[in-house]
Structures are given as structure tokens and as C-alpha cells.
Amino acid sequence: MKDSHIGRRQFVRYSAAGIAAVASAKALAEESIASAQSSKHLHNKETKEADVLVVGGGTAGVIAALQAARAGCRTILVENGSMLGGTMTVGGVAFPGLFHAWGRQIIAGIGWELVTETVKLDDGRLPDFSIPTGRSHPRHQVRINPNIYALLAEEKCLQAGVELRYYETPVKAEFTDGRWNIEVVGKGTRMTTRCKQLIDCTGNGYMTALAGYPVLRENETQPGSLMFKIGEYYSRSVDQKLLREKYEEAVKDGRLVRKEFRNKIEGLLKKAGNNIHHISNADSTTSAAHTATNIESRTTLLETLRFLREEVPGCEKTKLLSMQPETAVRETYRVEGEYEITESDYTSGKLFDDAVCYSFYPIDVHDEHGVRPEHLSEGTFPTVPLRALVPKNSKNLLVAGRCVSSDRRANSALRVQASCMAMGQAAGAAAVLAVARNTTPLDVPLNEIRTLLAKHNAILPEANS
Numbered sequence: 001m002k003d004s005h006i007g008r009r010q011f012v013r014y015s016a017a018g019i020a021a022v023a024s025a026k027a028l029a030e031e032s033i034a035s036a037q038s039s040k041h042l043h044n045k046e047t048k049e050a051d052v053l054v055v056g057g058g059t060a061g062v063i064a065a066l067q068a069a070r071a072g073c074r075t076i077l078v079e080n081g082s083m084l085g086g087t088m089t090v091g092g093v094a095f096p097g098l099f100h101a102w103g104r105q106i107i108a109g110i111g112w113e114l115v116t117e118t119v120k121l122d123d124g125r126l127p128d129f130s131i132p133t134g135r136s137h138p139r140h141q142v143r144i145n146p147n148i149y150a151l152l153a154e155e156k157c158l159q160a161g162v163e164l165r166y167y168e169t170p171v172k173a174e175f176t177d178g179r180w181n182i183e184v185v186g187k188g189t190r191m192t193t194r195c196k197q198l199i200d201c202t203g204n205g206y207m208t209a210l211a212g213y214p215v216l217r218e219n220e221t222q223p224g225s226l227m228f229k230i231g232e233y234y235s236r237s238v239d240q241k242l243l244r245e246k247y248e249e250a251v252k253d254g255r256l257v258r259k260e261f262r263n264k265i266e267g268l269l270k271k272a273g274n275n276i277h278h279i280s281n282a283d284s285t286t287s288a289a290h291t292a293t294n295i296e297s298r299t300t301l302l303e304t305l306r307f308l309r310e311e312v313p314g315c316e317k318t319k320l321l322s323m324q325p326e327t328a329v330r331e332t333y334r335v336e337g338e339y340e341i342t343e344s345d346y347t348s349g350k351l352f353d354d355a356v357c358y359s360f361y362p363i364d365v366h367d368e369h370g371v372r373p374e375h376l377s378e379g380t381f382p383t384v385p386l387r388a389l390v391p392k393n394s395k396n397l398l399v400a401g402r403c404v405s406s407d408r409r410a411n412s413a414l415r416v417q418a419s420c421m422a423m424g425q426a427a428g429a430a431a432v433l434a435v436a437r438n439t440t441p442l443d444v445p446l447n448e449i450r451t452l453l454a455k456h457n458a459i460l461p462e463a464n465s
């Protein structure tokens with residue numbers, strides 16, 4: 001038992017170093033003495049060769065990297081945060097959906113493997129997918145423990161040979177002689193990666209924009225949400241009329257902002273913080289925008305906590321039980337791709353000739369009042385064409401996740417987690433085959449991509465299915 005633990009830890013250390021051999025204690029000691037004498041190694045310059053570079057280790061990126069590495073590609077995953085999972089884990093949106101539509105499973109593969117193993121390791125339960133949800137589609141979303149998801153995602157990446165690069169971000173991208181040269185910086189490191197295929201899974205189309213391809217953004221974007229949990233107040237003893245009056249006063253004084261709780265303070269107590277906070281113009285694209293978004297959402301949470309404790313009878317002992325480290329962001333930039341999925345493609349369940357996965361969710365555009373999901377008609381199975389994962393006029397570049405090329409309303413449905421995972425796997429498979437053929441993903445025969453995806457347990461869109 002003990003040995004196997006040691007074995008696993010050693011494995012993880014060796015792989016993470018993929019990176020570098022584990023130094024002996026003596027060597028480490030010597031190194032730290034050397035570092036006291038010279039600061040040179042605090043600013044490492046590295047050059048790396050890879051087949052596939054995935055940028056963004058979130059919902060889509062983890063799956064893209066796993067698919068690429070499991071199919072034999074040397075894969076690097078660059079993530080500017082400290083762990084995997086993105087909005088699912090760091091953002092705390094830990095209820096992925098939808099893997100099922102109209103009585104059958106439509107998304108499986110690597111994402112489903114991770115989700116079901118997460119549920120198992122947490123003694124959780126999968127929803128009963130045989131019971132139709134009607135208009136309550138969240139009933140088919142899978143409640144997961146985000147920390148376990150992050151741990152398993154990391155373990156699986158290391159086992160597959162993915163080189164993980166946390167705390168790093170690309171700052172320059174050039175495509176020459178059929179290869180990408182990507183300059184990546186992080187704490188004390190500057191890496192140039194020469195790779196054959198690049199996959200943008202940043203959620204924001206950051207890599208696509210950096211490489212010089214167009215991205216799109218609406219004048220008004222959906223609000224983001226800081227996920228937190230409050231407790232130890234007594235809802236039943238709270239006088240709702242008084243709560244509203246106090247709230248109106250606080251809004252008038254400028255201490256609280258009306259739309260941040262969807263214009264209704266009662267919802268905050270009812271939901272205890274769960275997915276209720278709405279921050280307008282939330283943006284995670286750049287460090288500056290993300291910093292401003294986080295500061296705003298944390299400031300308003302602190303004000304709200306003080307308001308409840310100091311002004312609302314029954315809430316004097318309210319506690320902030322948990323808070324995610326980052327505001328979860330719903331909408332920023334979308335990539336302008338070789339094809340833009342329209343709302344009508346989505347709601348009619350268009351089966352594209354180059355469909356690589358399904359997606360399933362209501363049209364789901366949030367505003368300051370919350371959201372009124374617009375459900376699909378019975379039997380509708382939207383699909384995602386490979387062309388929507390390819391930035392227009394680009395070569396050897398794919399995107400996956402919420403920045404998929406689509407109009408705003410189609411995107412409000414495509415952005416959900418199961419769909420992002422399916423897109424991630426499809427992008428990973430297309431990249432692998434493009435590497436093998438030394439070409440660009442759109443020149444890979446579609447049947448080869450579909451065959452590889454099926455081999456890795458993905459579900460492929462079919463006519464009359």
C-alpha cells in the first residue's frame with residue numbers, strides 16, 4: 001500500500017517535470033545555494049518542440065490535450081492559472097451539462113470519462129437520465145466536486161504525457177514554414193515553443209487574436225458570476241418587506257448595486273449565493289480586465305455581507321462559507337471562423353456535413369434580470385461543424401470551447417460544459433491527424449477524424465439518429 005503511494009507520487013513528480021528529472025535532496029540543496037549566489041536561473045529561457053500546443057487548461061482545453069496526447073502527440077498545455085478545469089473548477093461552475101438529449105446520450109468520450117470518475121470518487125450520483133426533464137434541464141446536469149475533477153484532470157494529463165505549464169501565457173505567435181513559434185512567459189521563465197498545431201481553448205479567443213485572426217464581441221455581454229456560499233442566517237425569521245426596504249435604502253446610498261442580484265435581494269438568501277451574483281461587463285480576456293472584474297465582484301460581495309450582518313434582522317450571524325478565487329465569465333470574444341454557427345442552425349438541429357460533435361442546451365442569454373431559457377423543440381439535436389473550430393483563413397490553428405465561431409444566441413447554448421468538452425476532443429483529434437499528415441486540420445479527411453474520435457469513445461453525429 002505504502003509502496004504504491006510512493007510509486008504514484010514519484011510518477012507524478014517525474015511526469016510533471018516532463019519537465020525535468022527529480023533532483024536528489026543534495027542536488028536541490030546545492031542548487032538553492034547556487035541560487036543565492038546568482039539570480040540567473042530565476043529567468044530561464046527554454047526552447048521546446050511539440051506536436052500540439054493547447055493554450056488554456058479549462059473545460060475544453062483539458063480534453064483537447066488529453067485527446068492529442070493519448071493519440072500519441074507530444075502535447076504541451078499552457079494554463080495561466082494554478083490548476084486545471086477553468087470555469088468548472090476555479091470558477092466553481094461545477095454542474096456540467098448536457099450530455100443527454102431526448103432520452104439518449106449525445107456526448108461521451110474523454111469529458112464523460114472524467115465527469116463520471118469524479119462522481120464515483122466522491123460517492124456522488126448521476127442524474128437518472130431516463131426521466132425526461134421537461135423544462136427543468138438542469139436536472140440532467142451532473143453535480144461534481146470541482147476539486148476532485150481538477151485532481152483527476154491533472155493525473156490523467158500527466159499519465160497521458162501532457163506537459164503541464166501552469167502560471168504561463170503566450171505573448172507572441174508567428175506561423176512560418178508550416179510551424180508555430182509561440183513565445184510563452186511565466187514566473188521566471190520565457191519559453192519558445194515550436195509546434196505543428198495550435199489549439200486555442202482560452203474561452204476568450206485570446207490565442208486566435210494573438211496570432212492575428214479576427215475575434216468578435218458584442219457591445220453588451222452577459223454578466224459574469226462570482227460563485228460563493230453564505231450560511232448561518234435564518235431565512236424564515238427574515239421579514240421580507242423589511243429586507244426589501246433596507247435593500248432599497250442601500251441601493252439608493254450606492255452601497256449595493258441593484259442588478260447584481262438580478263434586481264431581487266430575496267433570491268440571494270434563497271440561493272445562499274449559488275450562481276446568483278451578476279457582474280456586468282465581466283471579462284477574463286486580459287489580466288487587467290480580469291483583475292477589474294474580480295475586484296468588482298469581491299467588493300460587492302463584501303458590501304453585501306456587511307449589509308446582511310449589520311442591517312437585516314435574522315441575518316446578523318451570516319457567514320461567508322466559501323468563495324471561488326475567480327469570477328466566472330459567461331461571454332467575451334468569439335472567434336470568426338470558417339463557418340459561424342447561427343441560432344437557426346442550432347435550434348433547427350442542422351446536421352452539418354463536417355459535424356464533429358453534438359451540442360445540447362436551451363438558448364440561454366443572461367441579462368441583469370437573470371435568464372429565461374428558450375428550449376429546443378423535441379427531437380432537436382444541434383451539431384458542431386469542424387469549420388466552426390477553425391479561425392477564418394488560418395492554418396494549423398483550432399479553437400474549442402465557448403469562443404467557438406457562432407452568433408451570440410447560438411453561442412449562449414454552445415458554451416455549456418459538455419459541449420465545450422466535446423469540441424475540445426474534436427479539436428484534439430483533428431490536430432493529431434493534421435500532425436500525422438503534415439497538413440492543416442481542414443485538409444484531414446473527415447472520416448479519419450470521426451474514426452479517431454469514435455476510438456476514444458466520442459459520440460459522432462449521424463443522420464437519422
Ligand SMILES: Cc1cc2nc3c(=O)[nH]c(=O)nc-3n(C[C@H](O)[C@H](O)[C@H](O)COP(=O)(O)OP(=O)(O)OC[C@H]3O[C@@H](n4cnc5c(N)ncnc54)[C@H](O)[C@@H]3O)c2cc1C
Pocket residue numbers: 055056057058059060061078079080081085086087088091093095096097098141168169170201202203204206224225275285328329330400401402403415416417418420
Ligand atoms: C456563472 C456561470 C454559470 C454557468 N452555468 C453553466 C451550467 O449550469 N452548465 C454548463 O454546462 N455550463 C455553464 N456555464 C458555461 C460554462 O461553464 C463555460 O462556458 C465553459 O466552462 C467554458 O469552457 P472553456 O473551456 O471555453 O473555458 P474555461 O473553462 O473558462 O477555460 C479557459 C481556460 O483558459 C485559461 N486561459 C485563459 N486565457 C489564457 C491565457 N492567455 N494563457 C493561458 N491560459 C489562459 C483560463 O485560465 C482557463 O483555465 C456557466 C458559465 C458561467 C460563467
